[in-house]
Amino acid sequence: MGLHNFRILLDDPIFRTALRNNLLFAISVPIQVVVPLLLAYLLHERIPGWRFFRATFFLPAVFATVVVGVVAQFVLQLDGPLNELLGTIGLDSLERNWLASATTSIPAILLVVVWANFGYSVLIYLAGMASLDPELGEAARIDGAGPWKTLLYVYVPNLRRVMELVLVVNTVTAFAYMFTYVFVITNGAPGFDTYVTEFYVYNQAFTFNNMGYASAIGLVMTALVAVIGFFQIRILTAGRE
C-alpha cells in the first residue's frame, strides 16, 4: 500500500488532460510578464490620463473571481456580447459558442485570467519603477535614448527582481489558482476536456469521495509547483553575480 495511488496517477488520462491544461494556461505567464511591464511604463511616464488608467486597470482584480467567471461565461456564449461585437464589425464568420470545445474555451479562459490579474502586475511594476533612482531614466534620455530603448536598457535590467516576482506569482497562478475560473466558466465540460489539476483534486475528493487519490494528486502538484518556482528563481539569478 502507500504508493498505489501514485501508480494509478501515472496512467490516468483525466489527470493527463488536467495537467496539460495547466501547462497550456502557463502560456499566460510570458504575457503577464511583458504586457503589464509595457503598461506600467506608459503610466510611469505619465501618459495623459495615467491616474484614471491606473485606477481602472486594477478593477478586474478587485472583482471576486466568481463574478468575473459568471460575466465571462455570458460574454462567451453563442448569443453573448463577444459574438454581437464580432457581428457588428463584420466578422460574423468568427461567431461561435466559445465554450463548446476546449480548442476555443482554453484560450478564452486564459485571456480571462490574464485580464483578471494584469492589474496586480501593473501595480507591482509601478512600485518597482517608483523605487528606482529617477536620474537613471533622465541620464538615458540626455544620452539620446528614446523611450523604448530607455525601457529596454535602463528599466528592464534594474527591475529584474520585480520581474522575477511577477513571473513566479503568475506561474503559481497557472498551476494552483485556476479552480474558480474553471468551476464557474465551464465546470470542466465538455467531458473532462477543460479540467485542471485542482479541479480534479476537488472532484476526486468531494464528488467521487476518493480522498486518498485526491491527496496524492494534490501532493504531486504541490511538489511540482515548488520545483518550478525553485528553478525559475535559479535560472533568473544565475547570471547575476
Place this chain on the structure above:
Amino acid sequence: MTGLRARPSRWPLLLGLTVLAASALFPVYFMLSNAFRTQIDWANSKVGLPTVASLDAFRRAWTGASIDTYFRNSVVVSAATVLLSVALASMAGYSLSKLRWRFQRPTFFFLLAWMAIPPLLLMVPIYVEMVDLGLIDTYWSVVFLYTALNLPFNVYLMTAYFRSLPDELLEAARIDGAGVHQIFGRILVPLARPALATLCIFNFLWAWNEFVFALLLLQSDSVRTLTVGVLALQGRFTTDYPALMAGLLITSLPVIGVYLVFQRHLVRAIAAGAVK
C-alpha cells in the same frame, strides 16, 4: 522632455489603453444595466440600456434568494478575519522586529517559506482537519483558515513596518518605565495606523472574495457566504437573469467601494510586497 508625453505616436497607445480601461469597466456596466432589464430584454440581447426603473430584481435576489443571509455571513466572516489577522500580525510583527528571542530568525524564515505553498492543492487535508476539529460548517472554519493563509504576508508587512521605526523611541519609553506590553499598546500601535489600515483593506478584499474554501467548508445556507451563495441564483433549469445580475452587483459593490475609497492603502500593500 521628449518622452511619451509629447509624441504624436502616442495616440494608438492611448487608444489601446482606453479599450483596456473600457473592458475593465464593462462588468460593472453589464451587471448594472441587466439588473434593470427584463428577462425578454435579456433574451434579445445581453447588452442594452436599462428598461426597468425599479429595484425589483434586487428585491427578488435580496429576500427571494437569501442574498440577505449570505451578505450578513460575508460581513461576519470578513470582519472576524480582519480583526483576528490584524491582532495576530501586529503582535507577531512587534515580537519579530523589536524583541529578541531564541529561534527568532528561523521563525521568520519559516513564515516566509509558508507563503510559497499554494493552499488550493491542500484542499483535502484542510477539509479533513476542519472535520476533525468539528469546525466544518461554522464561521470559524473559514475565519481561522483565511487568517492562517494570509498570516505570513501580514506578519511580513508588519515586521517590515515596525523595523522602520527607530529603536530610540522604544528605549525612551523603557526608561520611563513602560513594559513590553505598554510599549506595544501605547506607542507602536498608534504609530502603525497606516500599516494597520493597509492590512485591514487587503484582508477584507481577500476574505470577501474567497470562493473555494467557502464552497468546501460552509455547506449550510445559514453560514454560506456571498461568493458561493450568489451562484444559487443561476438555476439548473431556469434563471432569473436580472436577479442574478443584481446578486452579482451586491457581491461586488462593497469591494468596489472599499477599493475606490482606500486605493492608496491597497497600492501600498502591493508595493510593500514587491519592493522589499
